[in-house]
Amino acid sequence: MKPRLSTLSLCLFFTLIANYGYTQERPKYLLVDETILMTAKKAIQPAVKNKITSLIKSADSVIDKGPYSVTFQKTKMAPTNDPHDYVSQAPYWWADPSKPDGKPYIRKDGKRNPEIYLLHDRSQLGDMSSTVKKLALAYYYSNNEKYALRAETLLRVWFVNPETRMNPNLNFGQYVPGVNEGRGIGIIETVGLINIPDAIALLQGSKIDPTVVNDVKKWFASYTDWLLNSENGKSEQSQTNNHGTNYDLQVADFALFTGNTNLAKHIINDITIPRINVQFTPEGAQPLELARTKSWDYTNMNLDAWAKIAMLSKRLGVDLWNKEGLQGKGIKGAVKWLIPYASGEKAWTTEQIGPYEYGNMCFIMRKSSEQYKDLDFSGVFKKYPQGIALE
Structure with missing residues (x-):
């Protein structure tokens, strides 16, 4: 009988690889399609050139913004009193009017408490990751070093410089006043960091300092270690539901970025694939997301994460797009179920208390149409034309 490794042993094993096993090889694209990049860069069609011009103008609009840091605009310190620790407040929790001090706060699903905007770490992280990606794309299409050098500055400030770097943990993300000082659920706020590995791949060939890239990888290796071994990470x-999916997406993406393919394979094969039977019905619905007060947004947000994990899986030789669980459950069934709602053929009848968000849905349909030639996406693309893809 072969001995089985305990969960703790596996975590320690993958931690060692995460800390010491990242590679120094040429950066690889993870969620960006290099074929689309090369085709668009060589294109001579005016429509493509105009799209690239628009992309570069978008980068020009943010090139002078920032830099960004969890140490900037700090309005609330973590219990550690360390400004480098990320802090955010749970968005759907409100003061209890029956209590003199409002604590403990009570949950109102889907209703954002404006108090969360008094803290700025989340917006700083989001602005940093999206700006770095825009600058990297602008560099790729223009070969103008000003975009690469600005991206390098933003990376240095957030991940490297001792005075401004973020500590690689989310111990105090989405805390609930009167309940806790931070929750594993807050980890979903760092999903925007999946922009960084692809941004660095886009910047290859530029004059960006290689030591910055190496230091950023070290940061991601440390954060991955925390995701695997901390109480908040284990909780997430x-x-x-979507929190578990987005956790898997981050760990798999960061593992591939740091050269830890063993960890990425472990997450996808042993953690993500078993979620299929939990999250999807045989018809393709997602009951855990449909139960939310913003059911459209959460259904699409979760499936968006599945699509991205499937893209990462493909780089590992794993066909998650066509993986099926019990009774044919899987991504394909979920996409098929969503198509008539996306096209407008069927009305969305479950609760959606806010405006409908369509960005995730459009991404899902575009990427799924490349995989499922037997599904009819014509109604969706008639309503939401695909446009010209640049990544």
């Missing part, structure tokens, strides 16, 4: 991995 155990979540059965």
Whole structure:
């Protein structure tokens, strides 16, 4: 009988690889399609050139913004009193009017408490990751070093410089006043960091300092270690809904970025694939997301994460796009179920208390149409034309 490694042993094993096993090889694209990049860069069609011009103008609009840091605009310190620790407040929790001090706060699903905007770490992280990606794309299409050098500055400030770097943990993300000082659920706020590995791949060939790239990889290796071994990280991995999916997406993406393919394979094969039977019905619905007060947004947000994990899986030789669980459950069934709602053929009848968000849905349909030639996406693309893809 072969001995079985305990969960703790596996975590320690992958931690060692995460800390010491990242590679120094040429950066690889993870969620960006290099074929689309090369085709668009060589294109001579005016429509493509105009799209690239628009992309570069978008980068020009943010090139002078920032830099960004969790140490900037700090309005609330973590219990550690360390400004480098990320802090955010749970968005759907409100003061209890029956309590003199409002604590403990009570949950109102889907209703954002404006108090969360008094803290700025989340917006600083989001602005940093999106700006770096825009600058990197502008560099790729223009070969203008000013975009690469500005991206390098933003990376240095957020991940490297001792005075401004973020500590690689989310111990205090989405805290609930009167309940806790931070929750594993807050980890979903760092999903925007998946922009960084692809941004660095886009910047290859530029004059960006290689030591910055290496230091950023070290940061991601440390954060991955924390995701695997901290109480908050373990809690988020155990979540059965979109939180678990987005946890898997981050760990797999960061593992591939740091050259830890063993960890990426472990997450996808042993953690993500078993989620199929939990999250999808045989018809393709997502009951855990449909139960939310913003059911459209959460259904699409979760499936968007599945599509991205499938893209990462393909780089590992794993066909998650066509993986099926019990009774044919899987991504394909979920996409098929969503198509008539996306096209407008069927009305969305479950609760959606806010405006409908369509960005995730459009991404899902575009990427799924490349995989499922037997599904009819014509109604969706008639309503939401695909346009010209640049990445």
